[in-house]
Amino acid sequence: MIRRGDELLIATRNKGKSKEFREAFREIGVTVKDLNEVAGLPDVEETGTTFEENATIKAKAIAALVGMPVLADDSGLCVDALSGAPGVYSARYAGEPSNDAANNEKLLRELDRIGAAAVILPEAGDGFATLSAARFACSLVLYDPSDESRLAAEGDVEGRILNRPRGSGGFGYDPLFWIPSLGRSMAELALEEKNAISHRGQALRKLLTMLEGKA
Ligand SMILES: O=c1[nH]c(=O)c2ncn([C@@H]3O[C@H](COP(=O)(O)OP(=O)(O)OP(=O)(O)O)[C@@H](O)[C@H]3O)c2[nH]1
Numbered sequence: 001m002i003r004r005g006d007e008l009l010i011a012t013r014n015k016g017k018s019k020e021f022r023e024a025f026r027e028i029g030v031t032v033k034d035l036n037e038v039a040g041l042p043d044v045e046e047t048g049t050t051f052e053e054n055a056t057i058k059a060k061a062i063a064a065l066v067g068m069p070v071l072a073d074d075s076g077l078c079v080d081a082l083s084g085a086p087g088v089y090s091a092r093y094a095g096e097p098s099n100d101a102a103n104n105e106k107l108l109r110e111l112d113r114i115g116a117a118a119v120i121l122p123e124a125g126d127g128f129a130t131l132s133a134a135r136f137a138c139s140l141v142l143y144d145p146s147d148e149s150r151l152a153a154e155g156d157v158e159g160r161i162l163n164r165p166r167g168s169g170g171f172g173y174d175p176l177f178w179i180p181s182l183g184r185s186m187a188e189l190a191l192e193e194k195n196a197i198s199h200r201g202q203a204l205r206k207l208l209t210m211l212e213g214k215a
């Protein structure tokens, strides 16, 4: 369903996501396009209550319009101390249009409001602490309108929320996401390093393995 030399449309307007997909698919010779590069495609409303539901909604809606297989990603950050919030609302946590800086500020405000206990991180240097365990989760859905087939895969990565941002890579909440096993924030990882461990990278590797099995 996806072969070397193919072009694949990803039903996303998030340039951070497309950058990560572009890098991952480049390794297998597949060119990636996102919704910002194709004129006339709508924003799809995310009315689902789970990542998988939303990824399915996005993939099907766009595939119906372009008549080709489409990959969609729905993902987010689930924070233990906030009972799993922001979850499926991660992009719109601080309101719409979505704004990474405002979302990060709201996350720290909410953790402060509930009095989340700060655990000092000596290995991170001056003034850094973590406030809660958290995970990034990603659901990928590849939908092919020619036979109405749907492939779905999930990935997640565990970490802790930092009390202040660290690093300049990645996107979204990456500067606030500390990975204890690496002793770095997600925003301190190079693109390939992030893809090697991230929720999105794991989901994508699972999906590609499923596709190989079908070929
Ligand atoms: O720091 C982060 N590193 C990541 O790797 C990551 N993956 C997801 N997220 C957050 O979760 C929202 C997804 O929401 P989402 O799946 O609806 O995507 P989106 O609305 O940004 O674009 P689209 O794909 O829907 O067009 C994003 O906006 C981010 O806030 C991440 N944050």
Ligand SMILES: [Mg+2]
Residues within 6 Å of the ligand: 046, 091
């Ligand atoms: Mg979205």
